[in-house]
Amino acid sequence: MKQQASVATGDEVAVRFNAVTKRFAKTVALHEVSLAVRRGEFMTLLGPSGCGKTTLLNLAAGFFSPDGGEILIDGERVNDVPTYRREIGMMFQNYALFPHMTVAANIAFGLKARHVTKHEIGRRVGEALALVKLTGMEGRKPRQLSGGQQQRVALARALVINPKVLLLDEPFSALDKNLRSAMQVELREIQRKLGVTTIFVTHDQSEALSLSDRLAVMSEGRIRQLGTPTEIYRRPCDRFVASFVGDANVLRGRLDRIDGAEVSVAIGAVRVSVPSGSLQGALASAPVDLYVRPEHLQLTTAGEPSARMGTIVGQVYQGGHVDLLVECVGPSPERLLVRSAGYQAMTRWPVGAKVGISISADEGVAFAIP
Amino acid sequence: MPRSAYQRLLGLGGKLAVLLILGFLVLPAAVVTIAAFNDKAILSFPPQVWSLRWFARAIAYPDFRDGFHNGLIVTLWSSTIALVVGATFAFVLDRYSLRFKTALEGVLLSPLVIPHFTVGLGFLILAAQIGWTRGYPVVIVCHVVLVVPFVLRSVYVSLRNLDQSYELAAASLGAQPLRVLLTITLPLLLPGLISGWMFAAILSFNEFTASLFVTAQRTQTLPVAMYNYVREFADPSMAALSVMYIAGTAGLIVFANAFLGLGKVLNIEQNR
Numbered sequence: 075m076k077q078q079a080s081v082a083t084g085d086e087v088a089v090r091f092n093a094v095t096k097r098f099a100k101t102v103a104l105h106e107v108s109l110a111v112r113r114g115e116f117m118t119l120l121g122p123s124g125c126g127k128t129t130l131l132n133l134a135a136g137f138f139s140p141d142g143g144e145i146l147i148d149g150e151r152v153n154d155v156p157t158y159r160r161e162i163g164m165m166f167q168n169y170a171l172f173p174h175m176t177v178a179a180n181i182a183f184g185l186k187a188r189h190v191t192k193h194e195i196g197r198r199v200g201e202a203l204a205l206v207k208l209t210g211m212e213g214r215k216p217r218q219l220s221g222g223q224q225q226r227v228a229l230a231r232a233l234v235i236n237p238k239v240l241l242l243d244e245p246f247s248a249l250d251k252n253l254r255s256a257m258q259v260e261l262r263e264i265q266r267k268l269g270v271t272t273i274f275v276t277h278d279q280s281e282a283l284s285l286s287d288r289l290a291v292m293s294e295g296r297i298r299q300l301g302t303p304t305e306i307y308r309r310p311c312d313r314f315v316a317s318f319v320g321d322a323n324v325l326r327g328r329l330d331r332i333d334g335a336e337v338s339v340a341i342g343a344v345r346v347s348v349p350s351g352s353l354q355g356a357l358a359s360a361p362v363d364l365y366v367r368p369e370h371l372q373l374t375t376a377g378e379p380s381a382r383m384g385t386i387v388g389q390v391y392q393g394g395h396v397d398l399l400v401e402c403v404g405p406s407p408e409r410l411l412v413r414s415a416g417y418q419a420m421t422r423w424p425v426g427a428k429v430g431i432s433i434s435a436d437e438g439v440a441f442a443i444p
Numbered sequence: 445m446p447r448s449a450y451q452r453l454l455g456l457g458g459k460l461a462v463l464l465i466l467g468f469l470v471l472p473a474a475v476v477t478i479a480a481f482n483d484k485a486i487l488s489f490p491p492q493v494w495s496l497r498w499f500a501r502a503i504a505y506p507d508f509r510d511g512f513h514n515g516l517i518v519t520l521w522s523s524t525i526a527l528v529v530g531a532t533f534a535f536v537l538d539r540y541s542l543r544f545k546t547a548l549e550g551v552l553l554s555p556l557v558i559p560h561f562t563v564g565l566g567f568l569i570l571a572a573q574i575g576w577t578r579g580y581p582v583v584i585v586c587h588v589v590l591v592v593p594f595v596l597r598s599v600y601v602s603l604r605n606l607d608q609s610y611e612l613a614a615a616s617l618g619a620q621p622l623r624v625l626l627t628i629t630l631p632l633l634l635p636g637l638i639s640g641w642m643f644a645a646i647l648s649f650n651e652f653t654a655s656l657f658v659t660a661q662r663t664q665t666l667p668v669a670m671y672n673y674v675r676e677f678a679d680p681s682m683a684a685l686s687v688m689y690i691a692g693t694a695g696l697i698v699f700a701n702a703f704l705g706l707g708k709v710l711n712i713e714q715n716r
Contacts (some may be wrong), residue, residue, distance in 0.1 A: 135616055157615040164616040170609035174631050183627075184617030235617060 086147060088113040088271040089134060089239050095142035096129055103129040105295045106143060111239070114269040115264070120282040121292035122318070127275045130292075131241050134273060136160050146285075148238055159188070163232030163270075164241040168248065169224045171216035177203075177227050178212035185233040200232040205264060220252045229261065240265070242274040246281065257287055260352045279319045283307060291315045294356070307367075309349060313441055316365040323410045324349060325381065325433075329356055338366050339440050343383040347436045355442075362440045368397065368413035370437035373429045380430030382410065386423050396420055400431060412429065471691060480683035489532030498684040508685065517580060518665055522587035523595075523644035529588065530595030530644075531637060537596075538603040553593045563589060564657030571658065579662050586658045587648045594647060595640035602636025611702050642700060646693055 079286055089111040096104040104126045111117045119127035133140055134147070136157035145152050152160055161183075171180050181202050185195045203209050206226035225245060232240060246254045262285055265272050276282050282289045283303040290300045291314075299311040312315035317324075327341040337350040341364055349386075351361065374380055387409075388399035396419040398412045410431060414423075423429060480498060482491030502508055533552055542548060555563065565585060573584040610632060614624045630637075652667035657669050666685075674682060 135612075135614055137615075157612070161618070162616055164613065166609045167615060168607070168609060170607065172610060172614075172628060172632075183614065183619070187614075187618040187620070187623060197487075204515050231613075231617065234710050241616075265672040 086113045087111065087146075088115070089273065090146040091130065091133075091143065092146070093143035094130070094133060094140045094145060096126075096138075097141050103295055104133075104140075107295070107297055108143075109290055109297060109300070111271060111273060113271055116265055116272045116274065116285060116287045118274045118276060118282040118286035118289035119292055120276055120279060120289050120319070122277055126295040127277075127292050128243060131243055131273060131275045134239065135162055135241055136163055161235070161238045162241055163235060163237030163239070165225075165228045165232050165243065165245045167244045169216075169228040169245075171224055171227055171231070172214070173216055173217075175248040176212065177208065177214050177216070177219070180216065180227055181231045181234050184231065188209065188235065202234040205233070206230045206260075212375055221249050222257060225249065225257060229264070230302055232370055233264070233270065237270065240270045240272040242272065244276055246276075246278075254281075261285075283319065291319060293318070308437075309351075310365070311352065313365070316439060316441075317390075321368050321411055321413075322365045323368060323408075325366060325408065325410075327346060327362055327364050329353065329358055329360045329362050329440070332356075332358060337440065339438075341385075343379040344381045344432055346433050346438055348438050348440045352441050361443050363443060364433075364438050364440045366433055366438040368411040369395075369415075370434040371410060371412045372432050372434065373398065373400075373412055373414070373419075373423055374432050375430065378430055378432070380432050382408070382431045384429060384431060385412065386425050386427045386429060389420060389423075389425060391417065391420060398423055400429060402431070467663070473686075476683045476686045477690070480687045481524075481681055481682075485679045498680040499688070502681040502684045505673075505681065507664075507669045507673065508666065510610050511664055511666035514580075514659075514663050515665040515667075518587055518655075518663075519649045520646050521580070521584045522591060522648045525584070526588045526591045526595045526644045526648075527637065527641045530592045530640060531599045531633075533592075534596050534599035534603055538600060552596055555590055555593050560590060560651070560653035561657065564654030567654070568657040578662065580663055581630050583658050583663055583665070585654065586654050589649060590654060591644040591647050592649060594643045596642035598643060599633065599636050602633050605630055622680050638700065642696065646696070650689075 080123065087110045091107055091109045093106040093108055094104055095102070095106050107126070108131060119130055121127045121200055132138060133145055136152065136155060139153055172183065175183070181199045182195050185198060190198070191377070199212070200209070203212065206229055208223060208230070211223065217225065219227065228245070246257060249257060258281065268318060274285065282314050283306070286303055288300065288302055289306055290297045291306060292298065294389050299306055299315045306315065307320050310319060316322050325341050327339045329340040330340040330345060332350060335350055336347050337353055338345050338347055339362055346364065348364070356362065383403040384400040384402035385403045386398055390397040394415070396414045396417060398414060398419060400410045400412055402408045402410060458507060481494045481496065483493035483495035483497065484491065518612065534544070537549060567582055567586040576582045606629070610628050611624050618657045619627065650667060651665070652671065655665050655668050656671065659665060664672070670682060670685060
């Protein structure tokens with residue numbers, strides 16, 4: 075496997091979707107989607123099922139062609155290039171390892187299709203196996219491997235041909251939780267080492283946040299927001315993205331003051347400064363919804379100035395943190411999720427305790443009431 | 445949990461029913477098998493004196509020898525041609541959306557609806573028109589028509605069960621369609637192809653009704669030869685022949701099981 079040493083995330087575009095539209099029968103799966111994936115980048119397509127993310131991936135793979143727009147790989151228009159000439163590596167949800175072939179034959183398949191010499195095939199299969207830490211497993215059949223091992227073989231098979239782009243279709247969904255996080259770390263390590271451009275499809279937002287260089291949040295055949303994990307998590311552009319990526323509390327408040335790029339939102343007795351981008355054209359004192367992450371809410375003893383008052387109705391111990399459910403008395407009854415690091419909150423805020431809730435300064439995003 | 449008398453009775457009744465059904469299934473074969481070892485020259489049951497002489501007679505009888513030989517030729521050709529035709533159609537039906545798909549399916553499965561004697565008679569009339577009545581081709585073509593639906597079904601089911609991601613994966617790895625077909629699709633379909641071929645072969649070898657119309661003295665298959673035999677004689681050599689039939693077919697299935705796994709060949713288990 076050739077190491078593309080100069081890697082890094084350059085500005086060069088490896089895969090480009092230009093206003094791509096795809097229809098299936100009467101339903102429109104993709105509405106003029108445009109997206110540029112940079113060379114060496116790990117791009118995630120995130121969204122609920124039916125949002126079009128897999129369709130976009132399959133279009134890159136060439137399993138079918140778009141009804142409108144164009145797809146470019148390395149600057150070359152590939153709309154009419156069949157899958158087998160696209161130089162892609164694809165990993166399927168069920169791995170799709172050929173059950174009648176050994177591990178070595180599975181990995182060698184793409185090289186044989188390219189008429190690589192026998193000697194060279196042996197060398198590269200060996201390298202690929204070493205890369206995924208499966209040396210010595212050459213002679214096994216896929217059904218003799220564990221789920222994690224099967225996944226490594228699938229990865230090795232996709233990478234051994236030095237693809238222009240690596241396409242991953244929910245590859246971790248079949249693994250249990252521990253193995254999944256281990257495989258995620260390993261995949262990312264390998265991807266960085268080889269610098270291979272990667273498009274990764276998932277519906278798991280935590281997976282998307284932890285792995286991606288950038289992610290595109292999709293819904294109903296459109297990209298709702300494109301950005302780095304921190305941008306998406308901290309500054310979601312709309313209600314859908316705010317509630318799909320990460321947990322979010324919705325607090326009804328009032329627009330207090332607009333001050334250039336910042337607006338001040340009044341929630342109960344506190345004021346929170348948030349970016350004004352999502353509130354274009356809103357009037358002062360208009361009602362707004364503030365979306366706040368559970369870790370940006372703090373509990374205070376009743377009496378201190380707070381955004382809301384409420385009662386603890388539930389505790390969920392999560393090991394590293396505690397999730398507390400608070401039922402609020404307010405303009406409208408709300409249930410808020412407060413995340414508290416450590417375990418102390420378990421005893422400090424027992425169920426039934428009266429609490430106030432305050433908001434970390436400047437965290438959150440506000441949206442106008444539709 | 446203690447079981448009530450009613451439940452126990454129900455369980456006993458169920459077992460008895462299963463035993464009876466199994467008994468009825470094997471009863472004819474058992475009777476014929478026992479009769480085959482009868483020394484007497486009439487088909488009587490149960491035999492008083494045991495002997496193997498009817499096996500010797502059945503094997504030595506020239507009409508049976510010819511019938512076996514003819515049957516083998518007809519079976520090998522017809523089941524192989526049916527495999528190619530049936531598999532091709534199964535492929536087309538599974539992979540392409542055709543305008544007349546349901547109609548095509550209907551036509552291909554119609555031999556299941558049309559009686560064998562109708563097919564036989566039809567081919568006899570056609571063959572007489574073009575003067576083909578004397579040879580193997582008409583028998584083989586007739587058998588192909590009769591067994592194609594079975595091959596079609598068998599291969600079609602296998603194709604349906606074949607996960608398409610294997611073929612997509614192969615294509616993504618740079619394999620052209622022909623390569624995908626030869627290295628992925630066909631090997632994965634092999635159990636279905638073999639089971640289709642085996643069904644076709646057994647059906648063709650046992651086929652009687654249509655064969656009676658389309659065979660001549662020179663091309664008559666074993667079932668036809670047996671029919672002609674019972675019209676003149678009624679000795680246990682027929683029974684002996686039946687036993688050999690059963691043993692041969694069972695042998696074929698055991699062979700298939702040993703080398704391929706019966707579950708796979710009969711399409712009972714998935715090849716994953």
